[in-house]
Amino acid sequence: MTDLANLTPQSARTLIKEGKLNQPTSGLCKGHVQANLVIVPKALAYDFLLFAQRNPKPCPILDVTDIGSPEPKFMAKGADLRYDLARYRIYKNGKLVDEVSNLESYWQDDLVGFLLGCSFSFESALINASIPIRHIEDNHNVPMYITNIDTVPAGAFSGKMVVSMRPIPYHQVTRAVQATSRFPQVHGAPVHIGDPSLIGIDDINTPDFGDASRIGKGEVPVFWACGVTPQNIAMTSKPELMITHAPGYMFICDPKDEDLAVL
DSSP: OGGGGGGGGGHHHHHHHHTOOOOOTTTSSTTTTEEEEEEEEHHHHHHHHHHHHOTTOOOOEEOEEEEEEEEOTTTTTTTTTTTSSSSSEEEETTTTEESSSSTTOOOOEEEEEEEOGGGGGGHHHHHHHOOHHHEEEEEEEEEEEEEEEEEBTTTTTTEEEEEEEEEEEEEGHEEEEEEETTEEEGTTOOESOOOOOGTTOOOSSSSSSOOOOOOTTTTEEEEEOOHHHHHHHHHHHHSSSEEEOOOOOOEEEEEGGGGGOOO
């Protein structure tokens, strides 16, 4: 059996491209940066760049491709965003119209790709601090929720923030905040701790994306800004075309998590 945690990013991307690895990427390629994907036509690229710049918590930019190029030169030189993710989502005019394993039939010469920081990247820091990560323990996708937190509008894009949730033992909450604060390029510190209703989540057992996590006795739900936010923005702002990763199925980058640490 392949040791997924210790795969190199290049090996993981090859397995994904060949259709041999199709699962949420949390826990894969331990210690390496993972990224959310957004692809839009050139006509919308400046608006999205501005949107990400104004909303660095949910949309921290790691890389931007040249127009028409699928290669993320800074995060994975030689990689191909058309093939190197296991699942992609296609949004047209606010509707999810398809989920595919590659972008052969959707790629256009005017597309611009954005790689955005992902909270999977700081999970190594949580693990190193002996903080349990429930969705890895239970082998399911991280739960993600649409909140009542407004993003800062930019051009064609506006809407509510999406968050991911991890149950954290009460006595380790401060340590979890400290550990993740070192990584602002992959969402950084939590945006909310505790009562989910305060950020518009009515039922924590029914996430909008991903799978529900069990919350044990003495554990607190902790919420981080999430790079699935653009998918909610696509549904509310209704751009003519936005291509994204499927929630939980990230692009695995060459740099290591510690390369992004600031403290």
